Amino acid sequence: MTPWLVAVAQAALLALAAPLVVGVTRAVPARLAGRAGGRIAQPWRDLCKQLRKQPTSPADASMFFVAAPAVMMATSLIVAATGPFIAATSLFGGADLIVVVGLLLLGTVALALAGLDTGTAFGGMGASRAMVIAALVEPTLLLAVFALSFRVGSTDLSRIVAAGATEPARVFTPASLLAAAALAIATLAETGRIPVDNPATHLELTMVHEAMVLEYSGRDLALVEWAAALRLSILLGLLANLFAPWGVATSLDPMWLAVGAAVFIGKVCGLAALLSAGEVWTAKLRLFRVPELLAGSFFLGLLAVLASAILA
Amino acid sequence: MSGRASGVGVGLIRKIRSAGRVAEPAGDRGERLPQAAGLAGSVQVRHVDAGSCNGCEIEIGQAFSPVYDIERYGVRLVASPRHADVLTVTGPVTVNMASALRKAYEAMPEPRLVVAIGDCAKDCGVFAGGHGVAGPVSDVVPVDAQVPGCPPEPDAIVAALRGLTGR
Ligand code: SF4
Numbered sequence: 064m065t066p067w068l069v070a071v072a073q074a075a076l077l078a079l080a081a082p083l084v085v086g087v088t089r090a091v092p093a094r095l096a097g098r099a100g101g102r103i104a105q106p107w108r109d110l111c112k113q114l115r116k117q118p119t120s121p122a123d124a125s126m127f128f129v130a131a132p133a134v135m136m137a138t139s140l141i142v143a144a145t146g147p148f149i150a151a152t153s154l155f156g157g158a159d160l161i162v163v164v165g166l167l168l169l170g171t172v173a174l175a176l177a178g179l180d181t182g183t184a185f186g187g188m189g190a191s192r193a194m195v196i197a198a199l200v201e202p203t204l205l206l207a208v209f210a211l212s213f214r215v216g217s218t219d220l221s222r223i224v225a226a227g228a229t230e231p232a233r234v235f236t237p238a239s240l241l242a243a244a245a246l247a248i249a250t251l252a253e254t255g256r257i258p259v260d261n262p263a264t265h266l267e268l269t270m271v272h273e274a275m276v277l278e279y280s281g282r283d284l285a286l287v288e289w290a291a292a293l294r295l296s297i298l299l300g301l302l303a304n305l306f307a308p309w310g311v312a313t314s315l316d317p318m319w320l321a322v323g324a325a326v327f328i329g330k331v332c333g334l335a336a337l338l339s340a341g342e343v344w345t346a347k348l349r350l351f352r353v354p355e356l357l358a359g360s361f362f363l364g365l366l367a368v369l370a371s372a373i374l375a
Numbered sequence: 376m377s378g379r380a381s382g383v384g385v386g387l388i389r390k391i392r393s394a395g396r397v398a399e400p401a402g403d404r405g406e407r408l409p410q411a412a413g414l415a416g417s418v419q420v421r422h423v424d425a426g427s428c429n430g431c432e433i434e435i436g437q438a439f440s441p442v443y444d445i446e447r448y449g450v451r452l453v454a455s456p457r458h459a460d461v462l463t464v465t466g467p468v469t470v471n472m473a474s475a476l477r478k479a480y481e482a483m484p485e486p487r488l489v490v491a492i493g494d495c496a497k498d499c500g501v502f503a504g505g506h507g508v509a510g511p512v513s514d515v516v517p518v519d520a521q522v523p524g525c526p527p528e529p530d531a532i533v534a535a536l537r538g539l540t541g542r
Contacts, residue, residue, distance in 0.1 A: 097397035099447040108417040108449060112460070115413065116484045119457060265454045273454060280457035280484040343391075344384055 066152070069315060072324075074144035077300070080328055081292035082106035084299070087332050088339040095343050106292065113285035121278050123182045131177035132279070132286035135170040139293040142166050148300045149323035150312040151224035160208050160218040163301075164201055167253070167294065171197045174287070178275030185267045189274025192350065196252050196259060196271065199357035203249040206364030210242035210371045211235075211305060220301070227308035235306075238370030241363045243306045248360035250298040255291070256338060258348040258356065269347065296331055299338070303330040398444040402530050405538030410488055410519055414460055416449045418540045421459035421483070425476050425512065426502070427466025430526040431493040435463065437529040438536070445533050449540040456482040461539060462489045467499040467508045468515050480516040490535060491518045494525040501525070 086103035093100030120128065145158045171193060178190035212218045214234050215226045227234045252259040255272040264270055267277070276287050304311055310326030312319040348356060411418070424432060438445045439452060453459050456479045468476055480489065491512040494500035498511050512518055522535045 093446070095391050097391075097394050097441045098444045099396070099398040100444070101446050101449060101451075105417065105449055108415060109419070109451075112413075112415055112417045116460075116486070119482070119484050265452060267454065270454070277455040278457055284458060344387060 066315065069150050069152075069320065070144040072320075073146070073148050073150070074140050076324055076328075077143040077148065077293060077296050078140065078289070080331070081296040082110055082289065084296050084331055084335045085292045087335045088295075091336045091339040092343050095340065106288075110285050110289055113280075113288070114282055116281035118279070118281035118283040121181050121183070124180050124278070127173075127176045127180040128278070129283075131173040132283045132290065134173035135290035136286050136293075138166040138170040138173075139290045139297065142297050143293060146297065146301065147221040147224040147304055147311065148297075149327050150315065150320055151221045151228065151304070151308070152313065152315060158220040160205065160212065160220055160223075163220060164204050167204075167297075168197060168201055170290065170294070171253075174272075174275050181278040183278065185270065185274045185277055189271055189277075192271045193275060196353065196357070199354060199361065200249045200252045203245055203357065203361045203364050204253070206361065206368055207242045207246035207249060208305065210238060210364065210367035213368065213371045220305070224304050224308045224311055225313050227305065228311050228313055231308075236371050236374050238367045238374065239306060241370070242367035243302070245360045245364035245367060246302050246305070248356065248363075250302055251338070252353075252357060252360075254295045254298055257342040258345050259353055261347045269350075295335075299331045299334045300327060303327075303334055397441045398447070399442055401448075401533075403534060404542075405520075405534035405536075407541055408488070408520060408538050410486070411539040411541065413486060414539060414541075416540050416542050418450045418461050418536060419453045419459045420450060420461045420463055420536070421453055421456045421479065422463045422465075423472075423476055423479050425464050425466045425472040425496070425515075426469035426508070427493060427495055431465035431495070434526045434529050435465070435492065435532060438532040440529075443529045443533050445536060448533075448537050448542045450536045456480075457484065459483055460486070460488065461536070462487065462516070463492050464489060464496055464512045464516070464518075465492045467495045467502045467505070468510060468512055469507045470509045471507070473509045473515050476512075476515050488519040488539065489516050490520045490522065490539075492522045492532060492535075493527055494523060497521050497523060 083103055085106045090100045090103055142163050146163060147158055175190040175193045178186040211223050211234055215223045255262055260271040264273060267274060279287055310323060312323035422435065437443055462480055462483060491497055495502055496512045499508055502508050520535055522531050524531055
């Protein structure tokens with residue numbers, strides 16, 4: 064199979080599976096609360112219905128509001144296509160760590176600008192909170208992965224994952240655990256989960272992501288939600304594949320690619336279930352405590368980098 | 376983790392296991408609304424209290440609780456009328472809430488439906504003739520379905536909303 068086909072298949076797989084992963088994160092806490100809960104495919108039903116509805120636009124909104132859903136979706140799809148999810152072959156150099164973090168940040172900034180663009184009080188509030196969180200999270204994302212790239216000698220994510228799968232003793236040190244913890248906290252913050260943001264909240268004053276999308280409707284809302292689901296799958300997939308790279312296809316043989324896809328879906332669904340079950344035990348942090356949590360994760364990442372540099 | 380915190384964690388596990396499933400088996404589905412056919416099993420609800428005594432809100436809260444668990448039929452409460460397909464309205468519409476209700480309705484993308492919950496929403500109920508009352512919900516926005524009762528039982532609310540999702 065050619066690398067292009069693999070990239071398209073990877074993006075399609077992630078785009079199709081992402082709403083189901085969100086369904087898992089809703090079904091697990093529902094079961095734990097004694098509910099029957101919605102179906103796992105319910106987010107897909109919601110998306111299909113929203114895609115058929117007419118979007119509305121606030122009177123004062125400009126092109127930022129219109130463009131943000133497309134920018135979010137496009138950046139997420141590029142990362143989904145090039146990242147080391149089912150196959151880790153560095154045939155195209157698109158999956159560089161710095162590019163991936165930059166693309167994710169581009170989507171975050173586009174949505175924050177759209178939140179400001181609506182001219183509502185909640186949109187601006189959500190945007191400023193999202194920027195505070197992004198400014199603290201992005202360095203942690205970089206640092207946590209640097210701890211691995213130090214050992215591999217490359218910031219190409221595919222190469223790090225491939226090295227981890229073939230010669231784990233060279234890549235992983237005890238310090239990798241610190242890096243994994245830092246990346247996990249950064250993932251929680253970046254995808255707007257408890258304890259940083261509550262995806263199920265109806266209280267505008269506590270919202271971060273939701274506050275920015277309050278004005279979206281119909282097709283635009285569907286794109287924003289779909290892209291947000293895709294980002295959750297991407298970050299969980301990166302976390303899983305960087306620190307547990309087993310099962311990733313390291314060649315373009317169709318059989319291995321199929322195995323890689325199945326293992327990847329299993330890993331992401333497992334992580335999603337773990338994440339949402341953990342949310343049952345935790346409460347959302349007060350907003351002013353969030354920087355402390357994120358600074359802590361940054362520190363973990365820094366320690367991991369120092370340790371792996373010294374041990375190298 | 377301190378002793379007390381881990382105690383809370385273990386206690387919660389025990390509680391989850393002893394409670395098991397609290398959702399009750401479903402009753403009958405309400406009448407299928409033809410206007411809702413396009414929603415295909417997914418209904419996002421925005422609630423507006425146009426002047427109710429809050430009795431109806433307590434029952435709506437119950438419909439979304441683990442026991443009645445309306446979310447299993449594809450109904451979800453959302454935070455913005457822009458995200459909603461269905462507006463649930465309770466209470467007689469008071470003079471001060473009439474324009475707010477109209478604005479919330481106009482902020483919804485098409486197609487949009489309105490469900491009037493409770494006797495007050497239908498014909499002002501016990502508040503009929505009150506000096507601050509503008510009229511029933513149907514005087515302000517077009518109503519697609521009614522749930523009678525003062526307050527209506529959660530089962531009735533669940534049945535009416537299931538008539539919209541068709542599940
Ligand atoms: S119908 Fe009854 S419970 Fe509902 S708002 Fe009116 S008086 Fe209150």
